[in-house]
Amino acid sequence: MLQLNNVEARYGSFKALEQVSMSVAQGELVVLLGANGAGKSTLFNTISGLIKPSAGTITLDGTDVTGLKPSGLVQSGVVQCPEGRKLFPEMSVLKNLMLGAYVHRRDKAAIKKTLEEILALFPILDEKKDQSAGSLSGGQQQMVAIGRAMMGRPKLLLLDEPSLGLAPLVVKQMFETIKGINEQGTTVLLAEQNAFAALKIAHRAYVIENGRLVMEGDKDAMLGNEAIRKAYIGA
Amino acid sequence: MELFFQQVLNGLTLGSIYGLVALGLTLVYGILHVPNFAHGALYMVGAYVSYITMVDFGVNYWVAMLLAAVAVAVLAVLCERLVFNPLRDAPPIHDKIAAIGIMLFLEALVQMQWGAEFRRMPTPYTEILDIAGMTIPAQRVLIIAGAFSLMAVLHLFLKKTMTGSTIVAMAQNREGAFLVGIDANRVAMMTFAISGALAAVGATLFAPINLVYPAMGHLLIMKAFVIIILGGMGSIPGAIVGGLIIGFAEAFGGFYISTDYKDIIAFALLVVILSIKPTGLFSKGVH
Ligand SMILES: Nc1ncnc2c1ncn2[C@@H]1O[C@H](COP(=O)(O)OP(=O)(O)OP(=O)(O)O)[C@@H](O)[C@H]1O
Ligand SMILES: [Mg+2]
Numbered sequence: 001m002l003q004l005n006n007v008e009a010r011y012g013s014f015k016a017l018e019q020v021s022m023s024v025a026q027g028e029l030v031v032l033l034g035a036n037g038a039g040k041s042t043l044f045n046t047i048s049g050l051i052k053p054s055a056g057t058i059t060l061d062g063t064d065v066t067g068l069k070p071s072g073l074v075q076s077g078v079v080q081c082p083e084g085r086k087l088f089p090e091m092s093v094l095k096n097l098m099l100g101a102y103v104h105r106r107d108k109a110a111i112k113k114t115l116e117e118i119l120a121l122f123p124i125l126d127e128k129k130d131q132s133a134g135s136l137s138g139g140q141q142q143m144v145a146i147g148r149a150m151m152g153r154p155k156l157l158l159l160d161e162p163s164l165g166l167a168p169l170v171v172k173q174m175f176e177t178i179k180g181i182n183e184q185g186t187t188v189l190l191a192e193q194n195a196f197a198a199l200k201i202a203h204r205a206y207v208i209e210n211g212r213l214v215m216e217g218d219k220d221a222m223l224g225n226e227a228i229r230k231a232y233i234g235a
Numbered sequence: 236m237e238l239f240f241q242q243v244l245n246g247l248t249l250g251s252i253y254g255l256v257a258l259g260l261t262l263v264y265g266i267l268h269v270p271n272f273a274h275g276a277l278y279m280v281g282a283y284v285s286y287i288t289m290v291d292f293g294v295n296y297w298v299a300m301l302l303a304a305v306a307v308a309v310l311a312v313l314c315e316r317l318v319f320n321p322l323r324d325a326p327p328i329h330d331k332i333a334a335i336g337i338m339l340f341l342e343a344l345v346q347m348q349w350g351a352e353f354r355r356m357p358t359p360y361t362e363i364l365d366i367a368g369m370t371i372p373a374q375r376v377l378i379i380a381g382a383f384s385l386m387a388v389l390h391l392f393l394k395k396t397m398t399g400s401t402i403v404a405m406a407q408n409r410e411g412a413f414l415v416g417i418d419a420n421r422v423a424m425m426t427f428a429i430s431g432a433l434a435a436v437g438a439t440l441f442a443p444i445n446l447v448y449p450a451m452g453h454l455l456i457m458k459a460f461v462i463i464i465l466g467g468m469g470s471i472p473g474a475i476v477g478g479l480i481i482g483f484a485e486a487f488g489g490f491y492i493s494t495d496y497k498d499i500i501a502f503a504l505l506v507v508i509l510s511i512k513p514t515g516l517f518s519k520g521v522h
Contacts, residue, residue, distance in 0.1 A: 048413075049413075050410065069419075070414060070416070071416045071417060071418040074414070075416060079414070080414050082410065082411075082414055085411075086411035086414060088407040088408055088411060091407065095400065099397075099400060099401075099404055099412075102415045102416050103415075103416040
């Protein structure tokens, strides 16, 4: 469904992405592995339209979406749960979730249904729904961020390091949740430092280094690859 | 005691208008981080639209207010589209220079068209009410009731409606707002329109107990900046409370110290409050 062809992105004169070509098929869960500063967030923000690519094309279900505004991409079904969460800290948890459904605002019945699903997925958010998002713990805020992205009913969900700063037990739950979301039919592109856990739930993976994709393979090939084990799994 | 309540009333009158003007300024600042120095000129244009439609076209006071609100909202949106939007990626100083440019342009335009003389805006509410021994001009009651009702409506709009929430969301986290699909242009235009309409209504309420002239926005915009710095840049409750603080300080300072110093009080308060709380009274989150 998502296809990138020779995408390049720059910060001033610095090329943060070079000749990135990749694809994500309908229903897949694809992991993007890369060290700090490799360009994962830049790639996600380029797909989301926050950064305009300086070269290359991005297509979604065959339609060219290169250079579309972020709001246009959300409308087309590409929703990102960003690194650092980017919540609305002084608004209630509920309001944050409701704003996640901004593009569907006319469809009140569907919003209500999605909201119920998300609150069932993260029962703690139901308890805290009237508190300000900024007052929640890091892990709870991460749940709000994922929930907010889910409220947009994405066709393609981009998750940028959702496990960042979470306790190991919560990380495990988080990966279960992501797997569940994918099994419900949402296509997922997941950037992770936690390579082993991410690969275990993935179908395929790409490796990014210094703004270039240097390796691609399915789950088993990646888990079995010596270089990957050394660089990203540490075993 | 009567004199004391008379000052309370004066403070409320000034404070409610200051609050209304500062609200428009702080909304725009919260979203775009543009200190809109042209806001005082928008206020002035609002007063002229009301004045001209009432005096030259014999339009009813309320209709004139509505026309002024619409006209200035459109003008503010034009400023956003033609000036501030193209400067979005420019260094911040460009916005400030452009805002001053708009201000000078609007003042010169109004002066060319209608001259620099002072005018008095008519109002149908000229009675003096006598409540519990206090003499209260009806227009003042109208100012206080009008300004606070408008603030309440704005508050409900921002808090309770999805459209209003997009403004608050954009102020709290710009990228977060983009990522849920909120359109930056739409929010920017809406915010400028609201800010312009607030200024025009404020002007139409306040001008009958004041004067209408091309430079009428100068002192007001300076005080509005004092208010939003006091209240915390971008803070909505800060603008309202800040407006009331300055309004009361002027009313009581003018009465118990000397009216000659009335206009200095706002700036003196700014120095005092910022030296105690440098981030302003309500600043948090928005920045
Ligand atoms: N706003 C920016 N301006 C300039 N350079 C930037 C900017 N954001 C990122 N970069 C640079 O682009 C490169 C890629 O950054 P990016 O944030 O995409 O990395 P990442 O893979 O997400 O890293 P991490 O795992 O630490 O989140 C880095 O070298 C970074 O210094
Ligand atoms: Mg990153």
